[in-house]
Amino acid sequence: MAVDPIHQFQIIDLFPIAKIGNTEIAFTNSAAYMVLAVAVIAAFLIGGTARRSLVPGRIQSTAELTYEFVANTIRSTAGSEGMRFFPFVFTLFMFILTTNIIGLIPYAFTVTTHIIITATLALSVFVTVLVYGFWKNGLRFFNLFVPKGIPIYILPLIVFIEVLSFLSRPISHSVRLFANMLAGHITLKVFASFITLLGGAGIIGMVGATLPLAMVVALTALELLVAFLQAYVFAILTCIYLNDAIHPGH
């Protein structure tokens, strides 16, 4: 078995959809897993809300739990004014959570290990903050970059630093999710390959191979935690950034 921990992230064209200029637009395995994630989310939420019984069943209870969880996150971070962004934050949270968890299934492809996906999600948050901030506050949105109580002679420097800090948000927002998922999956793959390498080295190797096997089991549990945690962190940072658009320089 070839040991190539990067192989799992390869994009494979499944079938072509369109051709723009000389660029072939293909339906890739990444796109297929995104469609799968959306289908899983839709089935979960539609199935969960189909019955709408007073005493919820298992699926309905879980669906209500996710709603309450995201709603509480938004209320505690951005206030109840932030609830108008509930659909946006809920979509991001569910999409990232589902793709992360699907990626933990052996042989599955993890969509969020590609920075183009996480950067697109982070940029959509960034653009939403900019557009909504300017639409709601007009030029007062620039108050975000001018902290109060700063002496006038260092104010230009501070404003530059604040602007740079603001511009660096989509980068740290996207890199965090991408790096966590990528590092986790590579670690899993490397430890799993130790099992086969040691297993091929006779009876002592067989005994030794139980150590990386135990490690892989523990890492899988950790990755499950990371999959949830990163979706949560992405959602809560979205809320913090949206809060700046809702009340800048508050």
Added chain:
Amino acid sequence: MSDGTRGTGDGNEPPDDEAALSARLQRLGNRLAQANRPSENDSGPRQTADPSAIARGFRLSAELVAGVVVGAMIGWLLDRWLGISPWGLIVFLLLGFAAGVLNVMRAAGIVRERSLND
């Protein structure tokens, strides 16, 4: 009592149990709303604590690197457009580093979030 169609067997149940149930539901809803209210915070953001150390470490390092990368990118572009190489890169790399440190201090909760600066 006037409800003849309802079974006469449930003597201990009041006949208007539908109304009583909806009243009880109403009260429960009110009490739930009361209980949930304190968790709502309109005043602004709350400092979030990442529950795990790994996530915290990743977050802080990403914040610092992002600041430096953005500063370097802007400086390099200014150099190219204005032909002032290498001053744009030098100045903006330093400013980007400062922004990265500011990001880290905000993320770690050492400096308050800017929206609370009033």
